[in-house]
Amino acid sequence: MATDELDDEITTLLHQEDQRYTKGRRALVATLRAEGQPVTIPQILDASDGLAQSSVYRNLVVLEEAGVVTRIVTNDDFARYELAEQFTHHHHHLICSSCGDVIDFSLDDQAEAGLDEALNEIAEQVGFTVEAHRLDLVGTCADCD
Amino acid sequence: MATDELDDEITTLLHQEDQRYTKGRRALVATLRAEGQPVTIPQILDASDGLAQSSVYRNLVVLEEAGVVTRIVTNDDFARYELAEQFTHHHHHLICSSCGDVIDFSLDDQAEAGLDEALNEIAEQVGFTVEAHRLDLVGTCADCD
DNA sequence: AATCAGAATGAGAATTGTTTTCAACAGCTA
DNA sequence: TAGCTGTTGAAAACAATTCTCATTCTGATT
Numbered sequence: 001m002a003t004d005e006l007d008d009e010i011t012t013l014l015h016q017e018d019q020r021y022t023k024g025r026r027a028l029v030a031t032l033r034a035e036g037q038p039v040t041i042p043q044i045l046d047a048s049d050g051l052a053q054s055s056v057y058r059n060l061v062v063l064e065e066a067g068v069v070t071r072i073v074t075n076d077d078f079a080r081y082e083l084a085e086q087f088t089h090h091h092h093h094l095i096c097s098s099c100g101d102v103i104d105f106s107l108d109d110q111a112e113a114g115l116d117e118a119l120n121e122i123a124e125q126v127g128f129t130v131e132a133h134r135l136d137l138v139g140t141c142a143d144c145d
Numbered sequence: 146m147a148t149d150e151l152d153d154e155i156t157t158l159l160h161q162e163d164q165r166y167t168k169g170r171r172a173l174v175a176t177l178r179a180e181g182q183p184v185t186i187p188q189i190l191d192a193s194d195g196l197a198q199s200s201v202y203r204n205l206v207v208l209e210e211a212g213v214v215t216r217i218v219t220n221d222d223f224a225r226y227e228l229a230e231q232f233t234h235h236h237h238h239l240i241c242s243s244c245g246d247v248i249d250f251s252l253d254d255q256a257e258a259g260l261d262e263a264l265n266e267i268a269e270q271v272g273f274t275v276e277a278h279r280l281d282l283v284g285t286c287a288d289c290d
Numbered sequence: 291a292a293t294c295a296g297a298a299t300g301a302g303a304a305t306t307g308t309t310t311t312c313a314a315c316a317g318c319t320a
Numbered sequence: 321t322a323g324c325t326g327t328t329g330a331a332a333a334c335a336a337t338t339c340t341c342a343t344t345c346t347g348a349t350t
Contacts, residue, residue: 054330079308094267127286128241133282
């Protein structure tokens, strides 16, 4: 997605929540975009200097509420953030139980469709309204093996 | 699984880690077993009186390392614990984004097998050694709708 | 049974990722 | 420019979790 287009959509999303797309928030989005993988707050602070820690935490909450970014929690010490799927594509996570790193991956369309169908069936049975599904593979990444 | 059998297996798992199956740990397992659903530490403390908070935290770590219990992290404030799958059965979680509650569910065998296959393929491609997969449905539970 | 060494416990202190506070600042509107 | 409102940065506050340490328990050995 082009940067302008992305910025336009984010502006819209934020305005829906009566929030502005400020310089600090732009910097956050730029960082997440440049990384292309889920990153921790310390990583964000390192990668983009000049951002105050409190503002990063606060703005990530704002951006998450607006649906711009997604928060990923693992057993690791830090939460991770990445751009929301609407700005990237539907995907899942490989979580390394050794180093804590999180890597994106996608299922092929057929497997994804089959999974979706099975999940919708289940949800209907128990009266659960589905917002999203999360599929993680936990194990050891190539680096840690 | 019968209580005795369960206790035997847990004793073995703990001994492999040079740990004892003490009274406090038995109480934890009993509580998790009685609940049958993932529970938070506060819930455990409420449900089984007499347990010290520090011991509960400590023992859950020990039990997790031994593979007796599984820790579940969500966006909720508290981590949740349940008996490991080897003592129950393979299952997944419905996570209510409103109240934070976590409910177990299972996929039918066919869907599960298809998912497994797709995941193993992916893992092989990226050189990832799979320990487990986690599948969560995030949404709103029947109570919160 | 008595002893002894190491492990486990309980109460509270310490740690640490995250949230909140609040005074100063920026951006918009008139 | 003046005034209002939302945002920022630094530091304090918060809270789930972990650690400390003195005491108690366990269980192997005599």
